[in-house]
Amino acid sequence: MMLRLEKATLGKFGAQDMMGLITSRGWEAILPDALDDNHLLLVSDQFRDLLSGVGWNGDHDPARAALPLTLLLLSKAGAKRSGDSLEVGLETLQEALCLLSTAVDREIVNRMLQRQDTAPIGTGLIQGLQMLIQHAVEQTDSECHA
Template sequence: MMLRLEKATLGKFGAQDMMSLIMSRGWEAILPDALDDKQLLLVSDQFRDLLSGVSWNGEHDPTRAALPLALLLLSKAGAKRSGDNFEVGMETLQEALCLLSTAVDREIVNRMLQRQDATPIGTGLIQGLQLLVQHAMEQANSACHT
């Protein structure tokens, strides 16, 4: 095996850690290209769990930042809020998780290969999420008018 990492040495990256980053450096601090190596690897692992259904147990797990991170970035991309809730369909959330997982993994590979994309990964991610939210809102509106 070429690349190997001992997960136990990484520690944790949870919702509280994510909030600390946001409080000290603003919401952009949770974009993939702003996270440090350990945070990036932990969040990649968490997205894999979410996408495979491992942690859809419905309980809020404070040791995991992936879902709150996805919801926060969706809100920054224009997802509507009603009170304390987001109006995001499961399909949109699933697509957002895929986009986020891909962006995080891309950032990991870029760091390993010492490469950079023409468009910073965080910028491309927000643009992708904006398109996703826009498309979901258009679908919802056209469904209301039929």
């Protein structure tokens, strides 16, 4: 085992903590390259749970930030809102979770290797989410006209 981490020492990263970051530093504060090490590791773990089906069992855990973080970034990337809700298909949400999980893990590895990507990870992430949303909109439009 080369790299090891005691998860219990990391603390928690929940929706409240996330909102605190946004309030003090703006929504960009929750992009992977802006999160501190602890939050980055915690949210990576949360994405893994979501992608493996753990955490989809209906009970909303307020101690977890991954899902609200994903929805907020989707809205920033242009997902359609109706009233207070966000119109995002499950497929788009699943793809967004994969994209975010990959971006978060990439940022973790970059920090460990002390490497820097030429473009900030957060920028690429938002562009990727915008493409996802655009694709979903085009799919919906073509289904409507079929």
